[in-house]
């Protein structure tokens with residue numbers, strides 16, 4: 156017995172040749188095309204059908220002998236793989252580098268690799284990848300200029316976990332501290348504040364999306380008697396804005412020095428962070444400054460098949476936070492219990508492959524392509540903004556929700572954005588540009604005008620009827 160939803164789909168996906176999921180030969184024609192996520196697909200792309208859920212169905216008693224169940228599952232997976240390929244080709248809105256080749260690591264799939272506990276302390280569970288994890292951490296420690304003996308960190312399950320950890324470190328160091336974060340900070344920062352029941356001050360931003368240090372100073376002065384824990388964004392989610400770390404620190408010092416309040420900065424930088432690091436120019440992120448922790452995602456700019464991240468903090472802070480756990484024969488200082496042991500190997504693999512220079516090249520390519528995109532949008536009369544040190548192009552939200560879904564654009568109010576990652580090629584951008592220009596000729600006419608984005612991205616970047 157197979158669930159009806161799935162059965163119907165599986166039948167359709169093989170053009171009806173699979174009557175009732177019975178023919179094994181037909182199923183062997185599972186997708187054999189080679190996968191090139193950068194290739195431009197010939198039009199027309201089939202409309203994306205809202206996927207039915209893949210019900211779990213109980214095996215029949217004779218499945219072993221008939222092979223029906225295997226055949227059925229193979230067909231479901233083949234269809235799913237096709238969807239993934241199509242969706243990968245039309246992906247522009249999220250900061251994920253979808254371009255990687257980890258074929259050499261497929262041999263590790265057969266192992267249940269788990270790094271539970273502290274990366275620096277051997278646990279009793281032997282099927283781990285701590286040696287790779289610490290290797291990756293050491294690489295980031297060098298990037299962020301902190302000595303091996305002075306840092307602690309781990310490979311997290313995502314950027315959010317890094318933020319949860321970094322902010323927890325801040326709170327353990329300053330239990331009555333107030334968390335300050337610009338209002339354009341990632342939602343995980345405010346989630347952390349809620350989870351930890353911390354007092355949290357939202358700071359205003361400039362039109363670029365950077366933290367407004369004037370407002371920051373006012374808020375600091377309102378809370379003179381309490382320590383400050385600051386979340387600094389190096390690449391905000393929507394606009395890719397880079398907070399001026401040096402100005403933030405200076406503002407803190409000016410408003411704290413007379414009271415002798417210690418300060419703690421948590422730097423949260425996700426995709427743009429690495430971009431800034433490989434470009435130079437912006438205030439450098441280094442543990443030589445009064446930074447308590449830094450967190451980045453591993454599956455964004457670097458690219459990884461599973462979400463992951465890197466979190467680094469000062470070793471001296473971690474002792475306040477950790478507990479020894481006899482069951483693990485290790486120390487518990489992480490947010491999660493079991494930890495993905497595969498992710499560090501993927502990161503290790505890419506870091507070895509590309510190295511600092513390789514990333515630098517990719518960053519330059521991303522910025523060139525981002526400028527190309529912004530220029531072409533503006534030429535076409537479309538409001539668009541690109542921050543310095545960023546590859547996130549913010550532009551007018553397309554009027555057609557189907558178009559938004561098709562290109563997987565992340566939107567906020569009148570804004571949409573494209574994050575130009577290494578997997579976003581000029582061909583892909585041209586393909587997108589042609590479609591949006593064509594779309595606009597249908598969406599807009601004398602009666603319906605494009606939205607005004609002056610309040611979102613500034614007058615100079617707005618091409619609405621009033622500001623062009």
Ligand SMILES: *Cc1c(COP(=O)(O)O)cnc(C)c1O
Pocket residue numbers: 250312313314315316341343388390391392423424425426452462463464
């Ligand atoms: C993506 C992102 C996060 C969260 O990362 P996840 O890996 O999705 O949990 C946090 N901050 C910023 C600025 C981000 O772009």
